[in-house]
Amino acid sequence: MNQHPDGPILSAYLDEELDASETTRVRQHEALCSRCREELTSLRGVKDLLAAAQRRTMPEGLAARLESMIHRRSVWEIVLARLSMPRVWVPVGTLAAAAAALLFWLGPSFGPDPDAIPLETLLAAHARYEAESLVPSGDLLHVPFSAHVAKTDEED
Amino acid sequence: MEDADFQELFRRHGDRLYNFAFRLSGNDQDAADLVQEAFTRAFKNLDRYDRARPFETWMFRILYNIHLDEVRRYEKKHVVSLDAPVTAEETGQWADLLAGGDPDPMEESLRRENDVRVQKALNTLSADYRAAVMMCDVEEMSYEEIARVMDCPVGTVRSRIHQGRTLLRDAFKEKEGVRTK
Structure with a gap:
């Protein structure tokens, strides 16, 4: 590689994101070109600086709020999920149908008969x-x- | 996905997501809002999550999109100059920012100070460059993963990362009076 690689190629080389043949070409060029070596060194400096920056962790209050949100939804989801299960609705439906049939069958004997003689x-x-x-x-x-x-x- | 799984993923990735949000937004209050909104949206759309893909990438994408929306909304109301110079107090000396092996007792204090300078330099980048550089150099994500988060080709990711690093370097060097390329 006689020409200087493009900047994005150098960055990708630094990040080991080039394929094998591109990597070899840039490596060979780097060995011969002081300008590209300097460029790589300064880019690596930025990369290392960012990598070394202090990592923030989630504040406890926020974590607690989010956990609570997940928990609240969990409870609600469980209720909804249970209600949508056939194993709940099949017996409930059967019982309701049986109760309706019983009421229909017993219907005439329930309550005062308007035609009954006192x-x-x-x-x-x-x-x-x-x-x-x-x-x-x-x-x-x-x-x-x-x-x-x-x-x-x-x-x- | 079961809610218990989500809770586990939240615990596992929450801090990483928060750190990303902090670097994107530049302060704790906005980072907290971003993370809360991202998790709320993710939670509402759990059925749309493709289990074949990493959860983290999905969450980063949600958070990044929320951030972009906010930036666009803000920019509609305010004129933001990305060329505005960063003050010397904000960035300090380029050489000071490079990590050294000197076990100085003030190392921790300097590290914190440098951290603030890094953040202020990051704040001078546009949202696209900042996110790309952060995901690559801080979160150590591959270009492929970053492309999925940013919903763009890998070639675009490559350009954004390089451009972001160049702008950061220039922002730091400028304070030393060094002419940059």
């Missing part, structure tokens, strides 16, 4: 009327109504 109230009234002889005595529920009618006719 039997107890009627019987109480009947007992009162019977005591006052306003109605025929006897078991109204089990004796056919026709029997009561026949009995009443005979009495008349």
Whole structure:
């Protein structure tokens, strides 16, 4: 290599970023060229200076804040992940379906039937009327109504 | 990626990322903001992280892009002259900055002082040069990795690193009255 290598080539040589053939060429040139040797020395000086600069470490407060952020997200993610799991939703869905079926099946017997006759109230009234002889005595529920009618006719 | 993995990666690379952020921004407050924003964005976009690639390169890229956005926003509002000379108090003597083997008891103090000068010299570089030189010389990343972070060809990385070093050298030498090439 008779010509001086370009600056970026020298920097790349310094950083061992050239391929084998380029490295050999620059090395041979360096051995013969004092100007390029000087250039390399001064560039190496800058590189060494930067490498020797004090390294900063993350302040504790910042590290704690970031750890806390990661932790908060972790908890939230765990909850969301669990909720999205089939092993949670399959049994929940099955239970919900079973409960719905049960309600459907038991539905008619739940709550007051709007068509139901208030039997107890009627019987109480009947007992009162019977005591006052306003109605025929006897078991109204089990004796056919026709029997009561026949009995009443005979009495008349 | 599980959050526990992320936490482990955060612990492993947090300091390195912070150091990079500090050198890019030049002060602790901005570095802390940069790192926090970078981790927050990374955390929100974990599903976009390509596990085949190094986590660190991904994080450096996020942080670098945030920094570039901030620089562009700032430059829209302010006129910044990159040619503005650095004062002698800021950079000191070029020879003083080179590490020596002298076990002087004041070595630590000088090292801190030199560190400040290095930072002030770095601050005179544009964001691209500064980031390229920092990733190469401080973080010891390969040109390939730097190219991935900066989203540019390796040839561009090579130019930026060389140009950055040349500008730094000139900034230091200028204080000694040495004519630079």
